[in-house]
Amino acid sequence: MGKALIIGCGGVASVAIHKCCQNSEAFEEICIASRTKEKCDALKEKLEGTTKTRISTAKVDANKVDELVALIERFKPDVVLNLALPYQDLTIMDACLKTKVHYVDTANYEPEDTAKFEYKWQWAYREKFKKAGICALLGSGFDPGVTGVFTAYALKHHFDEINYIDILDCNGGDHGYPFATNFNPEINIREVSANGSYWEDGHWVETKPMEIKREYDFDGVGKKDMYLLHHEEIESLALNVPGIKRIRFFMTFGQSYLTHLKCLENVGMTSIKPILFEGKEIVPLQFLKAVLPDPASLGPRTVGKTNIGCIFRGKKDGKEKTYYLYNVCDHQECYKEVGSQAISYTTGVPAMIGAMLVMNGTWTKPGVYNIEEFDPDPFMEALNKWGLPWKENFHPVLVD
Ligand code: NDP
16 A cells, blocks of 8 residues: 655556556555646546545646755655656755655666767666665666566576577557657657667667668557667667677668658658747657647547567577567557556556555665566566466567
8 A cells, every 4th residue: 555646647647547456455645746737647546436535636847956855845655656747856866866756767867968868877876776665667668668578577587698689669559640649749750760779799880760670460460660779678678688689679661751750750750859930949859749749638549459568589408499488458448448558558557567666665675676587576566466467478579
């Protein structure tokens, strides 16, 4: 039993909050705090009466450490679950340090003006968190998140050594728009328009955006084109998986999405450099976000499934072994259950589970940790219980 302060009230937070309310045995009380308090109040109103979890709301600017500290001191949570944007990670971690409260997030810090996400800023907090006796769990979404848990599970139960990991993120959903993003458009477009990279033989290999393309036949979805991207969990897995030789991350994109993205890039709409427009400074990508469909509005219209997982290759008892762990999630089933599409669902459920395990002491150790550094078994069990059951295949088709 405990109290969680949830920061942010967007697509992912909405699912995590629904799940906390389903899990009121663990989440006795939650406070939903965000920049726009009306969204928090609307969600509280929707959920009250359906749950034993007590819900309060607050307005907070998570860029301001003092505001966060005041809120934490007032609410006295056991854990802070950061579901705002990656730009707020460090201020929220600072506030947790000042108040000695555990911290959980789903995305690593990214400075607003450089579009380069790396763990170095958050890993720099290790000693401070250790000294304060509190735990920071980094990256408790699906990818990063479940992909790290899958890796720890594969290593614990199926391999003596993992040499190759391919993380495959497939969204077979169709929302009917020519162009829309399934989570925060600004974060999504920054991620996919950046150079790709993968880890091989102890160093990064950089690629042009969308340079490496493969086709894969996904269980529950069918054949899709997928493209190699840089992704944050590669950075921590490269350090935490002994004997690793290569880690790659692939995400599927439809032709319509790619054509629109190319055009938007070509005309300068994805730039994060501010420009002057009618005497006012605007960031083209933020303006684009304002005209695109809100990802939260895609729920009712998205049909199809997601399939996200990891293919492992390595050795067990001196023999070569392959193993594929993945989850298939249906957009419409998610929508019926919590009013959101599967991308928010597959992130919000692991966020709730991570917060629960840190809050109830199962995963608490002082310091800053990536998710694969904990015992995966309680998380794997919780995935099956809370809506993201996993499947395994011992003879998967490999990606060349
Ligand atoms: P949304 O844009 O839907 O929601 C973000 C929320 O944060 C909004 O409620 C927004 O408030 C709030 N917010 C933004 N800035 C501030 C601030 N300064 N102070 C307080 N609140 C603020 O994003 P998503 O729900 O799609 O994504 C949430 C997080 O999840 C992101 O960090 C994203 O990178 C991560 N993510 C992780 C994935 C994974 O698998 N690991 C997958 C998908 C997303 P307002 O309503 O006022 O705009």
